[in-house]
């Protein structure tokens with residue numbers, strides 16, 4: 104079922120929460136308040152929200168270091184996310200994971216991962232576990248187009264198809280892997296064709312269109328929950344900021360980035376909402392609401408304690 108008008112407004116609010124979260128982290132980083140590196144997902148919000156809206160709380164996702172938006176869309180509280188960014192004990196990984204290692208098992212966020220492609224076998228593993236338990240959960244792996252040349256990507260495409268796993272692979276194709284255009288390193292640049300070649304259902308879609316992302320995800324979920332096997336979505340999008348803070352961005356032109364801003368998913372959804380009759384005042388109210396959520400999260404994080412030194416070895420497996 105397509106998104107209703109109310110659901111579209113909710114998608115808009117969620118995308119704004121993600122955008123404001125990332126913008127706030129950028130400012131904190133520039134002010135020297137964030138340690139480690141930070142990889143913003145600004146411009147990719149429609150993939151996160153469109154894919155996570157139709158998921159159930161007990162469905163699983165894995166994502167990359169750029170997965171803050173997906174984590175928030177899956178239900179991670181902005182307070183716990185912000186506290187993790189600031190390395191506080193109230194963070195989703197108790198302040199010991201930071202920007203690249205969010206987790207929230209209560210909401211099915213298995214792990215976000217700094218190793219390119221590593222979240223793909225994790226998601227396949229929990230999809231297999233759900234199948235063996237006989238529970239109806241689906242697992243979704245979010246990854247960038249740089250992951251498709253990793254060996255494990257191909258191994259999972261093969262086994263997930265053979266075993267008909269309830270697995271959805273979402274490749275966020277933002278055109279650049281770090282500082283390299285993906286078509287300079289990739290033989291088959293229609294990445295969905297790689298999945299098709301393994302016998303997997305696969306589509307390439309406009310990942311900046313939240314309604315299309317949602318509809319595609321719904322179709323993928325129907326297939327996966329019915330036991331009809333995995334689904335591959337190549338969502339075309341664009342990273343509007345550098346790969347990470349401090350990226351000089353010499354590998355693309357300012358004109359290209361300016362063109363991408365014209366088609367960015369939030370402004371695009373605004374145009375759509377206006378065409379459906381939603382007034383500017385209503386959109387402004389949602390934007391203010393999203394700003395309030397992030398201001399509250401920041402206040403919570405800043406007033407939270409640091410992790411205790413004696414907890415350094417708690418939650419460590421070995």
Ligand SMILES: Cc1ncc(C[n+]2csc(CCOP(=O)(O)OP(=O)(O)O)c2C)c(N)n1
Nearest residue numbers: 169217218219247248249250277279280281
């Ligand atoms: C296995 C592995 N190799 C190399 C790196 C270094 N590295 C970090 S990010 C990145 C680019 C990944 O690009 P992509 O998968 O397209 O994701 P994006 O950053 O565009 O979201 C690389 C090569 C890594 N983290 N892991």
